[in-house]
Amino acid sequence: MEKAMFYILSGMILVFSLLTVTSRRILRAAVYLLFVLLGSAGLFFMLNFNFLAAVQLTVYAGGIIVLIIFSIMLTSHVNEKLEAAGAKKSVFSFLAVAAGAAVTLYAILNYSFPSVSDRVNDSSMKTIGTMLLSYKDDGYVLPFEVISILLLAAMVGAIIIAKREHKL
Amino acid sequence: MIEGIGLEYFLILSTIVFFTGIYGFLTRKNLITILMSTELILNAVNINFVAFNKYLYPEKLEGQFFALFVIAIAATEVAVAIAIIISLYRRLKTIDVEKANEMKY
Amino acid sequence: MESFGYTVLIPVILFFSFIFIGLAGGKMNKYLSGIIGTVSLLTVTVLSYYTAYSYFFVYGKAGGVYQKIIPFQTEWLRFSEKLYIEMGVLLDPISVMMLVVISTVSLMVHIYSIGYMKEDMGYERFFSFLSLFTFSMTGLVIATNIFQTYVFWELVGVSSYLLIGHYYDRPSAVAASKKAFIVTRFADLGFLIGILILSNITGTFDFKILTDPDGSAITQGSSVAFMGLSVMTWALILVFMGCAGKSAMFPLHIWLPDAMEGPTPVSALIHAATMVVAGVYLVARLFPLYALSAPVALHLVGYVGAFTSLFAAAIACTQTDIKRILAFSTISQIGFMMLGLGVSGYGGENGLGFMASMFHLFNHAMFKALLFLCAGSIIHAVHNNDMNFTGGLRKFMPVTHITFLIACLAIAGIPPFSGFFSKDEILVAAFEHDKFLSVVMFAVAGLTAFYMFRLYFTVFWNKDTQYQKTPHESPKVMAYPLMFLAAASALTGFIPFGNYVTADGSAVETPFHWNVAVPAVAVSFAGILLAMKLYKKESDMPAKISSSLGELYKIVYKKFYIDEIYIFVTKNIIFKYISVPVAWFDRKVVDNTMNGIAALTNFVSVKIKSFQSGQLQQYAYVMVSGMIVLILIALYFMKTF
Numbered sequence: 001m002e003k004a005m006f007y008i009l010s011g012m013i014l015v016f017s018l019l020t021v022t023s024r025r026i027l028r029a030a031v032y033l034l035f036v037l038l039g040s041a042g043l044f045f046m047l048n049f050n051f052l053a054a055v056q057l058t059v060y061a062g063g064i065i066v067l068i069i070f071s072i073m074l075t076s077h078v079n080e081k082l083e084a085a086g087a088k089k090s091v092f093s094f095l096a097v098a099a100g101a102a103v104t105l106y107a108i109l110n111y112s113f114p115s116v117s118d119r120v121n122d123s124s125m126k127t128i129g130t131m132l133l134s135y136k137d138d139g140y141v142l143p144f145e146v147i148s149i150l151l152l153a154a155m156v157g158a159i160i161i162a163k164r165e166h167k168l
Numbered sequence: 169m170i171e172g173i174g175l176e177y178f179l180i181l182s183t184i185v186f187f188t189g190i191y192g193f194l195t196r197k198n199l200i201t202i203l204m205s206t207e208l209i210l211n212a213v214n215i216n217f218v219a220f221n222k223y224l225y226p227e228k229l230e231g232q233f234f235a236l237f238v239i240a241i242a243a244t245e246v247a248v249a250i251a252i253i254i255s256l257y258r259r260l261k262t263i264d265v266e267k268a269n270e271m272k273y
Numbered sequence: 274m275e276s277f278g279y280t281v282l283i284p285v286i287l288f289f290s291f292i293f294i295g296l297a298g299g300k301m302n303k304y305l306s307g308i309i310g311t312v313s314l315l316t317v318t319v320l321s322y323y324t325a326y327s328y329f330f331v332y333g334k335a336g337g338v339y340q341k342i343i344p345f346q347t348e349w350l351r352f353s354e355k356l357y358i359e360m361g362v363l364l365d366p367i368s369v370m371m372l373v374v375i376s377t378v379s380l381m382v383h384i385y386s387i388g389y390m391k392e393d394m395g396y397e398r399f400f401s402f403l404s405l406f407t408f409s410m411t412g413l414v415i416a417t418n419i420f421q422t423y424v425f426w427e428l429v430g431v432s433s434y435l436l437i438g439h440y441y442d443r444p445s446a447v448a449a450s451k452k453a454f455i456v457t458r459f460a461d462l463g464f465l466i467g468i469l470i471l472s473n474i475t476g477t478f479d480f481k482i483l484t485d486p487d488g489s490a491i492t493q494g495s496s497v498a499f500m501g502l503s504v505m506t507w508a509l510i511l512v513f514m515g516c517a518g519k520s521a522m523f524p525l526h527i528w529l530p531d532a533m534e535g536p537t538p539v540s541a542l543i544h545a546a547t548m549v550v551a552g553v554y555l556v557a558r559l560f561p562l563y564a565l566s567a568p569v570a571l572h573l574v575g576y577v578g579a580f581t582s583l584f585a586a587a588i589a590c591t592q593t594d595i596k597r598i599l600a601f602s603t604i605s606q607i608g609f610m611m612l613g614l615g616v617s618g619y620g621g622e623n624g625l626g627f628m629a630s631m632f633h634l635f636n637h638a639m640f641k642a643l644l645f646l647c648a649g650s651i652i653h654a655v656h657n658n659d660m661n662f663t664g665g666l667r668k669f670m671p672v673t674h675i676t677f678l679i680a681c682l683a684i685a686g687i688p689p690f691s692g693f694f695s696k697d698e699i700l701v702a703a704f705e706h707d708k709f710l711s712v713v714m715f716a717v718a719g720l721t722a723f724y725m726f727r728l729y730f731t732v733f734w735n736k737d738t739q740y741q742k743t744p745h746e747s748p749k750v751m752a753y754p755l756m757f758l759a760a761a762s763a764l765t766g767f768i769p770f771g772n773y774v775t776a777d778g779s780a781v782e783t784p785f786h787w788n789v790a791v792p793a794v795a796v797s798f799a800g801i802l803l804a805m806k807l808y809k810k811e812s813d814m815p816a817k818i819s820s821s822l823g824e825l826y827k828i829v830y831k832k833f834y835i836d837e838i839y840i841f842v843t844k845n846i847i848f849k850y851i852s853v854p855v856a857w858f859d860r861k862v863v864d865n866t867m868n869g870i871a872a873l874t875n876f877v878s879v880k881i882k883s884f885q886s887g888q889l890q891q892y893a894y895v896m897v898s899g900m901i902v903l904i905l906i907a908l909y910f911m912k913t914f
Contacts, residue, residue, distance in 0.1 A: 003172045010181045017185050017208050021192030026201060033204045036185070040211050043178075046170060047222045052232050056214075059239050064207065064246050071250045072200055075257045083264075085195035089890075093194035096894060100901045101187040107908065108179045116224060131229065140233055147240045154244035158251035164258075190897060194890050202889075269887030 005046060013039040024082045026072055034065045051125050178219035186212035199253050199263040203246065210242045277327070277344035280362050280415065283320055283372065286313050287408035291401050298397025304387070310400040311383040314407065318376040328369045329773050339778035341365040341481050343417055355476065361417035363480060366774040367557050367631060371414035374638045377761070378546040379407045381754035385646050386538040388750040389653060395439060399536065402439075406432035410547050414554060418478035419468050422555065426464070426519070429551060430457050433543050437535040449531035456528040460518020467511030474504055484561040486619065486777065502569060509563055509570040513556065513577075520552030521604045522611065523581040527836055529604055533596040537649030540596060545603050545645050546638035553610045553634055560627060560776050564619035575615015579710050579717075582608025584833070586720035590727065591819075591830040594658050595648045598728050599641070602684065605717060606637050612714060613699040616706035617776065624776040625783070626706065629698030632770040636691040639765055640683040643758035647677040650751060651732060654744035660728060664735040664811075669744040672752045674733050676759040681729045683762040685722035685797045691766035693794070700793055701786045711789075715796055722800030730808035 016035040023029040037060045044053035085093075135141045185208055192205030214235045221231025257263050290313035298306040333339050346361030383403060390396055409428035416422040431454075438450030472478050502510075516522070521529040532544050543549070556563060556574060563571040582605045589601035610630045617626025650673045655663055667674045683690035686697065696718065703711040746752070771781040807815050819826045828834065 002170045006170055006173050006177070010177070013181065014184055014188075017188045020208060021188055021196065021201075021205055026198060029201055029204060033207060036208065037211060040215060043215065044218055047218055049218055049222075049232055049235075052218065052235055055236060055239055059243055060207075060211075064243060067246055067250060068200060068204065071253060074254060075200065075263050076198070082201070083197055085197065090195050093191055093894065096194070096898050096901065097187045097191045100190070100897065101183055103901060103904055103908070104183045104187075105180060108176060108183065113175050113224065116226060128229070128232070131233070138228075143233075143237060147237055151240065151244055154247050158247045161248065162251035162254045194894050194897070265889050268889075 002046065006043070009039045009042045009046070012036075013043075024084065026076055026080070026082055027069070030065060030068050030072060033068075034061055037061050037065070051128050175219055175223040178215060178223075182212040182215040182219070185209075185215070197264050197266055199256070199265055199268075202265060203249050203253070206245070207242060210238055214238055277324065277332075277342060277362075277364055279320060280324055280364065281345045283317050283324075283376075284408050284412045284415070286317055286320075287404050287411065289313075291404035291408055294397055294401035294404060298401055303396045306397040306400050307383070307387045307390075310404050311380070311387065313404065314376065314380045314383045317407070317411070318380045321372040321376040324364070325369050325373050328364055329366075333364075333366075333369075337779055339366050339773070339775075343481065346417055349421075358420045358478065359418055360421055362415045363417040364415070366778065367554065368414045370631060370635060370774050371554060372411060374635055375407065375410050375414065375547050378638055378642045379403070379410075379542055381642065381646070381758055382538045382542040385541075385649070385751050385754040386536075388748045389538055389649055390536065393536075399436075399439060402432055402435045403539075403542070406436065406543060406548070410551070413551060416480070418480055419471065419483070419559075420478045422558070423461075423465065423468060426515070426551065426555075427461065429548050430454060430461070430519075433457075433532070433548055436539040436543060437532050439536050439539065440534070443534065446534040449528075449534040453528040453532045456525055457518045460525050461515050463511040464515020464518075467508045467513075467515065470504060470508035470511065474508070480558060484559060486561045486565060503567065505562070506567040506570050509559065509567045510573060512559065513552075513570060513574055516552030516555050517577065518552070519555075520549050520607045520611070521581075522552070522577050522608065523584055524835065526581065526585065526604050527839060530597050530600045530832070533594070533600050537596065537645060537652060540600070541642045541645030541649070544600065545641040549603060549607055550610065550634050550638065553607060553614065553630065556611070556614050557627065557631060560614065560617075561619055563614075564617065564776070571615055571617075573615075575612050575707070575710065578608040578611025578613075578615055579713050580608070581605070582612060582717045583713055583720075586717050586724065587829050588832050589724040590720060591826065593660050595651065595660050595663075595728065595732070596645070596658060598660075598724060599644055599648055602644075602721065602725065603641055605721060606633070606641065606684070609696065609699055609714070609717070610634050610637070612710065613702060616699075616703045616710065619776050624781050625698060625771075626702035627776040628771050628774060628781050628783070629695055629702055631774045632768075633692075633695035633699055635768075635770070636683065636695045636762070636765055639758055640680045640690075640692060640762040643676060643680040643755065643762055644684070646751075646755055646758065647673050647680065650747045650755065653747060653751075660731045663732045665733070666744060667733040670746050672746055672755060676755040677729060677733070679759045680762055681725045683766075684725055685801060686718055686793060687722075687797060687801075688794065689763075689766060691762050691764070693790075694766035695770075697786075697790050697793060698783060701789045704786075704789050715793065718793055719796040719800040722797040723804050726801045726804035727808050730804055734809050736811035 013036050016032045016039065019032040020029050020036060023032060037056060041053045041056040041061070044050075044056060131138060132140050132144050189205045189208030189212060192208065193202055196202050196205060217231040217235045217238070219231075221229070225231070253263055256268060260268060262268075290310055294306045294310055327333075328339075328342075333342070342364040344362050344364065346359050349358050349360045351357040383400075386399065386403070390399055393399065406429065409425050409432055413422055413425035413429055416425060434450050434454040437453055438446055440446045468478075471483075475483060477483060514525075518525045529544060529549065533540055535544075563574065585601045585604035585608065589598050589605065592598045592601065610633050613626045613630030613633060615626070617624055617628075617630065619627075650670065651663065651666065652658060654666070654670060654673075657663070679690065683692040686693045688694075700711060700714055700718070703714050747755075769783070771783040773780075775781045807818075831837070
């Protein structure tokens with residue numbers, strides 16, 4: 001059952017990611033991206049990372065996709081068809097990408113990962129919350145604070161960049 | 169851990185998504201679709217983090233945390249990138265990446 | 274023992290005067306700059322006289338011999354342990370004497386110029402360059418080492434160039450200044466090589482060590498031979514080449530007549546009294562080396578001097594430009610001085626030539642400056658350089674007339690004027706040393722008297738020329754220097770020079786030789802009488818004589834075609850066979866190599882410019898491909914599987 005679920009989810013991710021980069025209607029591409037992200041969230045659920053899956057859904061699917069759709073609305077017409085990429089460009093990009101994928105897959109398949117026995121893995125929200133704000137050995141308070149400042153800076157930066165220039 | 173599904177399956181999946189994202193990045197002309205391609209790339213990385221966490225170091229939570237941070241960074245990136253795209257659109261009346269080449273030579 | 278520390282002020286005052294007038298001259302009243310220059314020169318003159326007084330009469334002697342005193346010395350450039358250059362002040366009889374000469378003549382020229390240059394546009398410029406020149410010249414004579422001499426030697430050349438080109442809107446003046454600079458610069462090449470050889474074999478630049486007669490410098494270098502002469506001889510011949518350039522010795526004399534394009538006071542100061550005798554001074558400065566270590570070089574000095582003297586005197590007899598006659602006369606008199614050095618020995622009775630040469634330098638500075646200033650006065654009055662346009666000026670310009678006559682008598686060697694004494698002693702030295710040279714010099718003495726009085730009679734007697742504007746006597750500010758110098762020309766002969774300025778510092782007896790003096794004066798009188806017969810009254814005799822001489826006269830009048838030979842050599846030989854191929858090589862080979870490199874760079878950059886296309890995706894594509902390659906390389910070398 002879980003195996004079948006995995007295949008369905010990964011198939012969905014693969015198909016929709018391909019559609020995302022090939023669709024010529026931009027709004028549809030955004031929706032296909034949403035499905036890719038949903039599929040990923042499903043995989044996280046299957047791996048028992050519930051909190052992460054929830055964040056994936058709310059931030060990615062809820063926040064980022066909405067933001068992207070807003071910007072599409074601001075800059076393009078909904079029914080506008082995108083220009084197709086040139087043949088030469090597509091072929092060369094495909095060759096490079098295929099070579100890269102081949103190299104990576106070759107490396108992955110030739111490497112024997114150690115098998116690890118199943119151990120306790122507490123990924124409840126309580127643990128995550130405690131560890132995020134912990135300053136002990138396994139704590140993540142420093143990256144957490146750095147990310148906070150980054151978010152603040154990005155917010156200020158986005159406002160300033162998008163503001164009309166004569167108001168500066 | 170999913171019965172019958174090894175780490176390799178996740179890695180193959182993320183590799184394909186990753187390179188699909190790069191393909192999109194290289195061929196798309198619209199800046200917003202390029203941005204979406206980068207989201208694909210980041211998502212592939214997230215899958216990798218989670219899978220490694222689960223299969224190799226199940227007693228720890230590093231992979232999950234890094235996936236969280238990647239999501240946060242993706243959010244900031246999108247915010248700034250969209251601000252730039254809007255500003256560019258105002259100035260050039262287009263968001264075609266091939267036409268935004270004022271910085272050449 | 275007096276320290277003489279104040280002597281360093283002499284060049285310093287002049288240097289600041291140059292800087293001040295040069296920078297602020299345009300901002301203040303025109304005449305103020307002349308006053309400032311003159312006042313600083315007056316200070317320097319007082320200092321120089323005081324130095325001379327305390328050196329010669331009070332402190333300079335130790336054990337009956339004048340010492341070399343270095344009151345000030347500082348290190349200027351140090352290249353290595355052994356090779357370093359110092360700047361300082363060296364006092365010995367000749368440098369102190371030169372200080373007196375320079376400051377006196379320069380002061381007179383300054384005062385004279387206040388009047389002479391009154392109408393001139395470049396008044397401030399003129400005075401600032403005069404200060405620069407006087408600074409350089411004093412720096413030259415008080416140099417403690419040969420390199421300091423060289424530095425100031427070049428500075429003197431530069432200021433001479435600037436002053437000859439004072440009327441820079443006249444093409445002839447520009448050409449003359451360039452000619453003077455290039456010819457002397459060419460000679461200085463020899464000088465520099467000479468300095469390098471000299472310092473290489475002796476290991477020092479310092480005059481005190483170089484010229485110590487008991488020191489090691491004298492004996493070094495005479496052992497190593499090169500092309501039949503010792504290395505020391507070659508070095509000194511090369512140094513003499515520099516001296517010949519500065520002092521206008523044959524065949525490097527061609528610049529001096531042309532240098533007369535400069536203002537007349539400049540000719541008086543630089544091209545008669547001070548700069549042109551720098552060559553004589555330098556030979557005198559290195560005299561122990563010449564006399565004791567390289568007698569062949571000293572003979573060369575003597576013969577070049579004698580030949581130049583005769584040669585220039587002959588040309589002077591044919592010229593008609595007042596200033597050019599004086600220029601050739603200067604060349605001739607400097608030849609006299611060189612000859613005096615050439616026939617001298619070191620120390621004791623043999624040192625008569627050296628002493629006479631210095632004495633003649635001193636006297637010549639006075640009367641030749643006077644002659645030039647008188648010439649300036651004449652030109653000022655009639656606005657013409659050519660003596661054929663003058664005549665009968667004695668009625669209009671009494672002061673100039675009398676002072677000019679005194680100067681002519683002095684240069685002709687009529688007793689009791691100063692030229693008689695010094696010339697007589699040179700002739701005595703030549704007579705004792707080399708009979709042939711003394712015969713030549715007697716001839717030169719006669720010629721000198723002839724051409725000077727030819728000039729004198731043509732200008733002040735001869736026909737009564739009708740002038741467009743009645744000539745007038747020069748203003749007082751110009752007349753006083755003339756009177757002062759006339760007094761000096763008349764009286765300096767009585768200075769017992771042998772007691773003060775000698776090669777080795779100890780006094781030399783100057784016996785009076787009747788057997789030389791009487792014929793010399795007789796020859797001079799003959800010259801004067803001939804000139805009087807030909808030129809006192811207007812007559813056609815001179816024209817007849819010159820036409821009967823025919824070609825010979827023409828050759829002399831054309832200055833033996835030396836200028837033409839130079840032009841032929843430079844244009845037809847050097848330009849044609851050296852410069853043209855070099856220019857071809859430069860244009861075709863060097864330029865094309867450089868252009869080729871530039872074109873290649875340009876071509877490549879145009880080609881690689883397209884990498885910077887501004888196409889984001891192209892960059893990303895290159896990055897991805899590069900990463901793949903790098904990963905492949907990493908995988909290959911890590912060999913983890």
